[in-house]
Amino acid sequence: MRNNxxxxxxxxxxxxxxxxxLLACAVSAxxxxxxxxxxxxxxxxxxxxxxSLLLREGRWYRQGGVQPFTGILSDYYPDGFQKSxxxxxxxxxxxxSEGWYSNGVKQVTEFYRAGxxxxxxxxxxxxxxxxxxxxxxxxxxxxxxxxxxxxGRLAExxxxxxxxxxxxxxxxxxxxxxxxxxxxxxxKLIQQKFWNDREHTSASF
Numbered sequence: 209m210r211n212n213x214x215x216x217x218x219x220x221x222x223x224x225x226x227x228x229x230l231l232a233c234a235v236s237a238x239x240x241x242x243x244x245x246x247x248x249x250x251x252x253x254x255x256x257x258x259x260s261l262l263l264r265e266g267r268w269y270r271q272g273g274v275q276p277f278t279g280i281l282s283d284y285y286p287d288g289f290q291k292s293x294x295x296x297x298x299x300x301x302x303x304x305s306e307g308w309y310s311n312g313v314k315q316v317t318e319f320y321r322a323g324x325x326x327x328x329x330x331x332x333x334x335x336x337x338x339x340x341x342x343x344x345x346x347x348x349x350x351x352x353x354x355x356x357x358x359x360g361r362l363a364e365x366x367x368x369x370x371x372x373x374x375x376x377x378x379x380x381x382x383x384x385x386x387x388x389x390x391x392x393x394x395x396k397l398i399q400q401k402f403w404n405d406r407e408h409t410s411a412s413f
Contacts, residue, residue, distance in 0.1 A: 254279030267299030309334045333358050357382050381405045
């Protein structure tokens with residue numbers, strides 16, 4: 209006759225249960241980050257809505273407050289889902305700032321340092337397809353600004369330096385064929401060329 213008692217030592221069974229609990233928590237966390245963002249209580253971080261703050265001399269303050277605000281600046285759609293979320297430190301935007309469409313799809317991410325945009329700025333279509341991406345250095349656009357059609361094809365590529373177009377830039381038809389090429393120096397036009405759709409496929413500068 210079989211013994212129905214589990215021969216596994218109690219300690220081993222407890223360890224096994226602990227592992228299962230950890231796995232369940234990990235799965236729950238993974239599912240949580242994939243759904244539409246909704247207001248979650250964060251007792252250790254002060255949260256404020258745009259309507260409860262005032263912008264004075266470039267800094268955010270509580271209405272009637274004298275100390276610059278530190279916490280999370282959050283805005284929500286009427287259904288309670290998050291519209292935007294920005295980190296504020298000593299009255300300045302600091303770190304990650306995010307925005308969402310009403311359907312929960314990410315609309316924009318941007319980074320700030322002492323209230324000034326600094327880092328990669330990325331935008332998306334409401335469908336979730338990337339719309340554009342550019343690097344911002346102390347509030348000025350640098351490097352290459354890239355904008356995309358909703359099907360993922362490149363729409364334009366602009367070279368930037370110190371916030372101004374500088375160098376070769378190109379734009380493309382939705383078909384993928386080259387539409388225009390422009391060469392600029394510190395925002396001033398040096399040379400430009402245009403083509404009809406499906407007439408030209410590669411850069412000539």
